[in-house]
Amino acid sequence: MKKVMILSALLLSSSAFADERAEIMANNCAGCHGTDGIVEDSSLISIAGLKAEVFIETMQDFRNNERSSTIMRNVALALSDDEIAAMAEYFEALPTGEEK
Amino acid sequence: MISRREFLSLAAAFSATAVMPAGAYAANRAKVVVIGGGVGGATFAKYLRRKAPNVDVTIIEQNPIYIRPYGSSEVLTGHIDLSDLEVNYDALRNRYGVKIAIDRAIGLDADRQIVKTASGTEYAYDRLVVSPGIELSYDKVEGYSKELAETKAPSGWIPGSQTSLLRDQIQNMRQGGTMLIVAPPNPYRCPPGPYERGALVAEWMQKHNPTGKVIITDPKNKFTAGNNFLLGWNRLYGYNIPMEFMEGMPDDVVEHTTPGMIDWIPGKDGGTPISFDAANMSIETEGGNIKADVINIVPPMKAGKIAQQFGLTNEQGWCPVSRVTFESQKIANVHVLGDASIADAMPKSGFAANTQAKVAAYAIAHLLAGEAPEQSPAFENTCYALAGTDYGFFVSAVYELRDGKIAKKEAPGLQDLDATEAQRRLSAVYQQAWMKSFTEDCFA
Numbered sequence: 001m002k003k004v005m006i007l008s009a010l011l012l013s014s015s016a017f018a019d020e021r022a023e024i025m026a027n028n029c030a031g032c033h034g035t036d037g038i039v040e041d042s043s044l045i046s047i048a049g050l051k052a053e054v055f056i057e058t059m060q061d062f063r064n065n066e067r068s069s070t071i072m073r074n075v076a077l078a079l080s081d082d083e084i085a086a087m088a089e090y091f092e093a094l095p096t097g098e099e100k
Numbered sequence: 101m102i103s104r105r106e107f108l109s110l111a112a113a114f115s116a117t118a119v120m121p122a123g124a125y126a127a128n129r130a131k132v133v134v135i136g137g138g139v140g141g142a143t144f145a146k147y148l149r150r151k152a153p154n155v156d157v158t159i160i161e162q163n164p165i166y167i168r169p170y171g172s173s174e175v176l177t178g179h180i181d182l183s184d185l186e187v188n189y190d191a192l193r194n195r196y197g198v199k200i201a202i203d204r205a206i207g208l209d210a211d212r213q214i215v216k217t218a219s220g221t222e223y224a225y226d227r228l229v230v231s232p233g234i235e236l237s238y239d240k241v242e243g244y245s246k247e248l249a250e251t252k253a254p255s256g257w258i259p260g261s262q263t264s265l266l267r268d269q270i271q272n273m274r275q276g277g278t279m280l281i282v283a284p285p286n287p288y289r290c291p292p293g294p295y296e297r298g299a300l301v302a303e304w305m306q307k308h309n310p311t312g313k314v315i316i317t318d319p320k321n322k323f324t325a326g327n328n329f330l331l332g333w334n335r336l337y338g339y340n341i342p343m344e345f346m347e348g349m350p351d352d353v354v355e356h357t358t359p360g361m362i363d364w365i366p367g368k369d370g371g372t373p374i375s376f377d378a379a380n381m382s383i384e385t386e387g388g389n390i391k392a393d394v395i396n397i398v399p400p401m402k403a404g405k406i407a408q409q410f411g412l413t414n415e416q417g418w419c420p421v422s423r424v425t426f427e428s429q430k431i432a433n434v435h436v437l438g439d440a441s442i443a444d445a446m447p448k449s450g451f452a453a454n455t456q457a458k459v460a461a462y463a464i465a466h467l468l469a470g471e472a473p474e475q476s477p478a479f480e481n482t483c484y485a486l487a488g489t490d491y492g493f494f495v496s497a498v499y500e501l502r503d504g505k506i507a508k509k510e511a512p513g514l515q516d517l518d519a520t521e522a523q524r525r526l527s528a529v530y531q532q533a534w535m536k537s538f539t540e541d542c543f544a
Binding site: 024 | 511
């Protein structure tokens with residue numbers, strides 16, 4: 001009986017995991033871009049509410065050296081297309097500083 | 101898909117959670133106790149409360165004010181004051197409802213899941229998180245001791261009174277004097293730190309002690325972002341880059357004909373320190389005796405003392421953990437974060453501790469709810485470093501789990517050696533901005 005419950009719990013939660021991985025990856029940006037993508041310092045950029053297509057295009061530009069950067073080229077090269085897309089979706093859904 | 105073996109280990113984790121007496125303490129309110137309110141502990145507490153607001157989180161921390169170690173070498177040159185490193189726990193307390201107990205953990209009853217403190221309080225936990233940072237092994241350098249570090253030859257690696265003492269020694273040094281930095285063996289907190297410190301002091305000397313000199317003696321033959329440092333030193337302080345590091349260096353590298361302000365002696369050239377002679381203010385190295393006016397010894401390190409006391413460390417003094425939940429491989433329901441933990445390819449940096457803490461917070465939120473945590477977490481590290489106030493560069497990497505270990509995802513990890521002056525300047529701007537943004541993400 002217990003085993004059955006465990007199994008169903010695993011199956012139920014597995015679909016939520018994909019979303020959570022995007023959130024976990026997005027959390028890694030917060031050291032520079034702020035908790036929930038909002039940072040006060042003006043030399044760093046808030047990324048909360050950024051349109052997903054802009055996020056993806058910017059990351060591609062970093063990768064291709066078409067946009068000057070410090071660490072972001074390396075970060076963009078380390079992330080897969082799927083990871084970038086998932087993070088883009090995640091940040092787009094976050095409220096910007098003005099909305100908060 | 102999860103393998104059968106993973107499923108079985110998950111199932112084991114589940115049944116362990118199911119019998120956990122969370123309800124024994126307070127109805128449905130799980131208790132998490134965190135020892136240490138540094139980067140790892142603070143970030144963990146904040147992100148756990150955001151993720152699982154019903155969980156009761158208490159940080160046990162000795163000091164009411166945290167003094168951040170990252171950026172603390174900037175105190176030595178007067179760029180900032182020691183008080184600028186201070187961070188309080190107000191936001192954790194008021195915004196996130198984290199309980200802060202200014203107290204000292206002294207004992208662990210792992211069977212009853214209780215932490216005992218110096219004040220005589222007992223804290224029951226469902227999950228305990230130990231984020232104790234590092235302990236400096238002063239006794240690993242013959243002739244050196246904590247007492248000498250506090251009076252004569254400061255390490256200044258954990259900021260505080262040793263940092264002030266080192267600043268005063270540097271600033272009061274005779275004209276033409278020498279500062280000797282003794283770099284530690286791997287692994288240690290803040291891999292670029294000793295070399296950035298040397299550079300910042302050399303830059304300060306250019307203005308205030310132009311005939312002064314910095315020598316870094318080192319048991320290692322290479323170090324993090326080494327090529328970026330050596331290039332920066334060549335451009336700024338008259339350092340001559342050794343032949344074996346010349347590959348990939350840009351055209352403007354100069355062969356200086358006069359001695360530079362900074363020198364680095366790697367292990368293969370005799371840099372390995374053997375002993376400290378406090379009376380003569382000298383360091384005996386494998387290559388000979390080096391006398392100096394200011395001696396800054398960064399000794400070997402191990403996990404913070406409480407991790408050793410609790411039996412969480414291995415023979416090398418670091419804590420083996422699950423790379424998915426950061427649960428100790430020594431004691432069940434106890435997790436270890438940050439510098440103290442063994443995190444494979446990740447450096448012992450604040451940024452690393454911060455991203456580990458978030459992964460652990462999410463994993464523990466799931467475990468407390470009787471769910472399995474995300475099995476393929478991701479981590480990151482970014483360290484900006486300076487060769488001068490306007491001369492910055494970085495190390496950065498994204499990490500994932502590979503064969504149960506934390507591994508770096510394929511990408512270049514360093515600033516290009518042919519980075520433009522504008523890029524180097526930008527790295528320096530970001531280095532300063534990061535001090536604020538990072539502190540906010542951890543503590544506010």
